[in-house]
Amino acid sequence: MSIGYLLSQGFVQRAVLAAALLGVGCGLLSFFVVQRRLAFMGHGIAHSMVAGVGIGVLLSWPVFWPALAVAVLVAVGVGWIAKRDQVSEDSAIGITLSAALAVGLVLVSLKQGYVTNLEAYLFGSLVTVLPADFFGLAILVGVIAAAVLLWWRVLLLFAFDPEGAAVAGYPVEMIRYGLLLSLALTVAVAMKIVGILLVGAFLVIPASAAGFWSTRPARVVTLSVLFALAASLAGILFSIAVNSPAGASVVLMLMLLFLAGRILGPYRK
């Protein structure tokens, strides 16, 4: 099958557009993930979704909703535990991540004959992007983009100095949970395309790579979005051309951009 033929197919077009949207959303979030040190949180939320997939598989529900519920629970729960108790945030994430993963794997094993299909969620797949997913993603990315544009100054201050933002009178707790919630939603939506194992990279690499090229926040965010968008499109096309997993192909492209920045960027040191 030629690429031209594949690109004329509805499901491929949907996947390409979904990947592009996801690139924009992750590129925007990536700046805040990197600056607020939420990289591990992104991975934790993603891996925990296996528990949601397990619930969905066992009860023969669509896995998206339980996965989303787990993602939101983990994102908000970890932040809450780390704030209240004597557990550091990375330990709280580490514990939650493994526990949820274990629960998910056990649940899936209870359902006979399903093990192979788990791969679609772990590694992502183009064929699983449904029209409804696409619209959900479009709304989510639209909301994230609007929030960043509308509240840029407040979010910038929050990213740099959350306590300073609180003193300045901004609702820092709401911003923190809003960020975690967007993270959970994005990761849940990205699960189908990029896969649980690799979606974390999508939240860390774009802004990290952009940081090699500029020391201005607005430019770093813009570059981060452009990098994520370019890597998504290139990765998806690559995956169609050589029939490689979509998520892995996108992450490879992101890695190339990161390395290019590390070697050539003016702010690599």
Added chain:
Amino acid sequence: MSTMPVIEVEHLSFAYGEHRVLEDVSLSVQAGEFLGVIGPNGGGKTTLLRILLGLETHYAGRVRVFGEEPARGVAWRRRVGVVPQHRDLPPRFPICARELAEMGTFVRGLRLSRTERRARGEEALALVGAAVYAERPLRQLSGGQRQRIFLARALAARPDLLLLDEPTVGVDLEGQDLLLEWIARWKRERGMTVILISHDIGVIAPLVDKLACLNIQLHFHDRPDRLTGEAIQRAYGCPAEVLFHSAHSVPHVVLKEHRHP
């Protein structure tokens, strides 16, 4: 101008769980005053500041900043500039000095156009002599230069009250003198109220109107320039010694070698 005190603290007590940090602290700062707060590490200096800024709310007693309860009030936030301990801020954040100074105008209810914000940021940079490196990225600035930019950020909203938490840490001696000279000048020329927290009394004693030693409880000293080792001993509970530099007669307090029983 009303004669309402800028800061009123009455019978303030605070504890982290079982750990008592502040006990029955009372304090009043009038407009235009320069208050220095010294004390040992763990003596509650930063906690007091956090309460004044509305970041800690579970305290006993009465606290007012420009007549408002800090955690609830909004109007006071436009009148206060803060220089926090900058070790908590990400040193590699992608931002240049000018943008960072401009951030000082990001205060709820402070409505300014983009040009006005930029002008305020540049004005503040000029005040701290940092206009020359306005476009330089934060990560390329030295400790002293960074502290100037944080000071500029605190000044960008043109505050009536300036709060500084250990502003001279990580700044070389020459830079320290300059920083304090400016603060004293703004206080004089603009009638700015200043509260400066430091563990090093030598840094602030010659500049302040009032000096308080905070070690869970607060002790006032009417004549900061006469602060003696004995007074320090009462506040710190540790034997201290006041040294005088030959160049300028700024007393430098050093804790004597001692063991706690």
